Amino acid sequence: MRPELHTTEDGVAYRDLNGNGRMDPYEDPRLPVEVRVEDLLGRLSLEEKVGLMFQTVIEAGSDGTVLEHPGSISKSPTSTVVLDKHLTHFNVHALDDPRMAARWSNALQALAERTPHGIPVTVSTDPRHAFIENVGVSFSAGAFSQWPEPLGLAALRDADAVRRFADIARQEYVAVGIRAALHPTLDLATEPRWARQAGTFGQDPDLVTELGVAYLKGFQGDSLGSGSVACTSKHFPGGGPQKDGEDAHFPYGREQVYPGGRFADHLKPFPPIIEAGTAGIMPYYGMPVDLVVDGVEIEPIGFGYNKQVVTGLLREKLGYDGVVVTDWELVNDNHVGDQVLPARAWGVEHLDPHGRMELILEAGADQFGGEECVEILLDLVAQGRVTEARVDESARRILAVKFRLGLFENPYVDEDEAAATVGRDDFREEGYAAQARSVTVLHHEGGRLPLEHGLRIYAEQVSPEAVARHGKLVDRPEDADVAVVRLTAPFDPRSDLFLESWFHQGSLDFPPGLVARLERIAAVCPLVVDVVLDRPAVLTPLLRFASAVVGSFGSCDDALLDALTGTIAPVGRLPFDLPRSMDQVRAHGEDVPGYDDPLFPFGHGLRLDTE
Template sequence: MQQIPLETRHKEIINVDGLEFKDLNNNGKLDPYEDWRLTAEERAQDLVQQMNLDEKVGMMLINSLLSGKGHPEWASEDGVLTGEIEDAPIFKHIPDTKKLITDYHMRHFIARDLLPISDQVEWVNALQAQAEASRLGIPVIIASNSRNEVNGDTYIDGDPAADSWSLYPGTLGISAAQKGDLAKGADYELIENFADNSRQEWWHAGLRKGYMYMIDTVTDPRWQRIQQTFGEDPLFISEITGRLIDGFQGQSLNEWGIALTMKHFPGGGARENGFDPHYKEGKWNIYRTANSLEDYHLPAFKVAAQHNVSSMMPYYSAPSIEKSHYQSYEGDVIPFEEVGFAFNEYLLNDILRDKMGFTGYINSDTGIVDNMDWGVESLSKPGKFAKAINAGTNIIAGNTDVASLKAAVEKGYVPIQRIDQSNQVLLEEMFKLGIFDSHTYVDEQAARDFVNNNADRQEAAYQAHLKSVTLLKDQQVLPVKNQKVYIEAFHKEADKADKYTDKARKAGQALDFDLSYDYSQADVAVLFLRPVSGDYFTSTPGLLELEICENKENIALNGDSYRETTITNLDRYFAIADKVHQNGGKVITVINITLPWILGNVEAVSDVLIAGYDTWEKAILEVVKGDFTAQGKLPLTLPKNAKVIGVDEDFKCISRNDVPGYAKDNYLREGMSYAYQDSQDNVYELNFGL
């Protein structure tokens, strides 16, 4: 038996049979949970028996955590951890970090700061040192949402973390790039390299649990979270799901892997006209179409189960009985219970575990006890904890209320066997990852060396940006060479438009474009549109706006009138296009696809129309210049107009919200079609791209 490397900062290392082990409970002898020669299952069984109830309930909560490195205003004395935070944006109150570990006995945390890897490592090691000093020396495990994609305006000003993390286009862009490769006869190497490169960066940063990826199938075009999905193609999503799991976790979870939490079971795409369950207007999942749940929404989750994903996250929403056609799975009718999916015993146990064969643990979404408690609002806090745990959920997110969870056990709402089962599976993950042994602490020098050797990973990410660029229309304009080019960007927020304009012009300079700063003197105008509509934390007054518009009058659900803007200074965009055309020039419009925008008014004035997906401006301009040939393919269908997503007097959408865009024509009125068709007869449907 070969000795594994061990490091401690508070506890002793003992020698048994010529080998070294951590004496995590300070009893001077080797306990089974300290013995790295045993299986994860054996070690977890021993540790669960040694834990008291306070330690067990602390293990079953996971909460957001900020770092002193990222928030010096809240930093503790060491400058690395944080003290008590009373009013953090979004996260509100967060107790003192040391108290969470020592007094609350919590061991699962969600890293919310986007730090350079070197700062991330220092923070993780400080957390681990605090945890090691506890009675049983149980380490922490740090989770995070995905970090290797450009997401919205995160990098509008640049960010020091951009030098550490390889940054791919948004997940829709990764799909567009991968679909482009497949169309050219290539395989899934892009997604496999993405997973492996990202895994290495996470591992060196000490982030060992990923709250990712969103494998929801997009079916409702107004759902605000479409930007973070892989699109509307359930078979394609299933293919990449397995490869993501294998790339991050390995064929089986091991010390070099990152444990993934796939979400949001059983699929968040079947919205009621776009409204999201972060607020009550969006609490329902609606299944109007026979078999839509099994055919479109569940396939990727079955693949995730087959590839032994470490955990799954149910969505906040609840299935509506009244508004849905009955659904079945593998021939058995699903008895819908109108409670959020983390409370939904049949879906979690009968379908996910029994039929799909899922053997991991269930991690609730953030806030199911205090805020998004759909269907169980009348229950007490201990009652909500009990409902979720008895239904099959193993860890509750967005919560530090150890007292209410403990009360649920002491009142008899939750049998202790359920608590022990959850602790068992949660601890097994940590043992498999090596967090108790060789990988408690992160080697800071190795992390720095790794960051400094990132050229290959950065290049792979940039190639994905290039490949994501999707050419929707080209009236024999590309490539643009030896012409004066005017560049400007537009956004919902004017100050952000200015910043994006500056970024795009700098990219144009780097590519040696002959830039004009007066559009009336330009041969070609390249106009970047970055529309924004709503956000998924708050409900819009009416239906989410998908048209490219400014100050458009809409009608709210209560009948009131209100105005909506997705692009500010839209009149200027049209004025530039008009002037350039008057002078015999050409207009290239670049639309950032975060939602399936309705593009009729934009396409009409564009000689070239390009889709990006939080794609770097430089990559798009390389395509414009002809240095790279566009190959991206649409990961979702763009609707023809507002009429095809209209809502009737019964609040039912004319095109079914539980089926993908490519299948919506099957349910539209005779003579109607869903996908946008441009002036060149190009149809902007799934997999299209010139």
């Protein structure tokens, strides 16, 4: 779909976004971004400027139309938030068919053209190229090419491969109108119980930094342009060291702690990502406890509210002048159906929504994630608690990103191009190879791996079709030459709060009954165990009887068996230490990368003789 273009007398093509019949400076593609921003900012009403400062969830109609009723997550009809509330940033959830996704994106942009100044919409997304389906964190690939989780990319130890992944993801995003990524995640996976490690690049600050910059470059390029996806790097100043591994989405996980004094490790990836030009940065929910930086104690309130962190550290010390987006729902409680998740107002629970929003702005943030309550900010301005100049400061940063992305020239996409690009065969092949290569061989005895072709295989949690490509599936271990069992890293299921069931938290120990059953299998045939490591697991009991143990970080059954047979050589290396026991985990500082005596250390990964 092409936008309607007008031409000046001297032949300059432009979009007449405000419908006044002439090319205004903000519509002039020849002018510097700063000039266009100032011109547009001076034309906007307060309501329009305030609308820029909110980014909320949006859901697409399955037929490619905008959704004109509240969705399962989104709170308002699309036309209400675009035309009445003047929002221009949306985090999209489910997208199925790429042609329909492109059609929806175009319908959304056409709706935005009806606003007074035709400000185009920026559509963002959480990661959607791997396996984990968690509406609070990421989406499984669906129609997009499928790759390992970021932990699996880290297991490859290859910055060029990470940049190549990000470039492919960029092409697929742009094809359906997604122009902003709420990633990369630069948190260090130092606390093994934490639920969000799969989205990280592991525990080592140097590796996280190297791969994070490569990832950013793949999405944004060397600078933002018309083919870029703008990244929001997170979670400043490092969201990994959660007390006891509990996640700060939930009230019981609000505390972030540094018993090992390793705050600098967690901060380390951010200066290089700023230098590389990240378009946005997102602070985490966590509330620091007993944190001292440069001799000053940091106030124990959530990072999104914390002026010492957002203004003092990020903006003043590190020199960042880009967009700061809060994590979701810092202002209001989240109501989904009959469930309520309290606002993540950790340390400032006593404040009402007005007070929370005011504090966030004082801290230095520009945009409220997961909110559409424009009336609160308008009321704060009316009361004199927030100045219009403060609104302008954030609106200026936000508009600059839109201009640099070329959205004012053409925010529309081509449905045929979307269908041809998303999930392209060569993209899928590269993703599949990465899935297999990232498999990490932790232990194998007696040359058990690689598996020979044509074996009789007993399998659990592996598809019969995948087994049939390499051998003969049998129903009993007693009849097998080898057993292949896939396990998910252990966790304690929880479901009392909204989102909780998707977060794998708690113990890393396998249930004793499962261990005993696997030992019985190993007594009658060699046992190969794959553990899907969305976070570490205590593998110690398995080593007593398993012939081989591997870890995977997002690999389909076919890719796993290709790795186990050496069809595609597995070259993964651990992106974090694996602990010996839960006692070792409990005694370990949440902020400290690695253990003195792990079961398997960071970087461990055996090579197979595939000749």
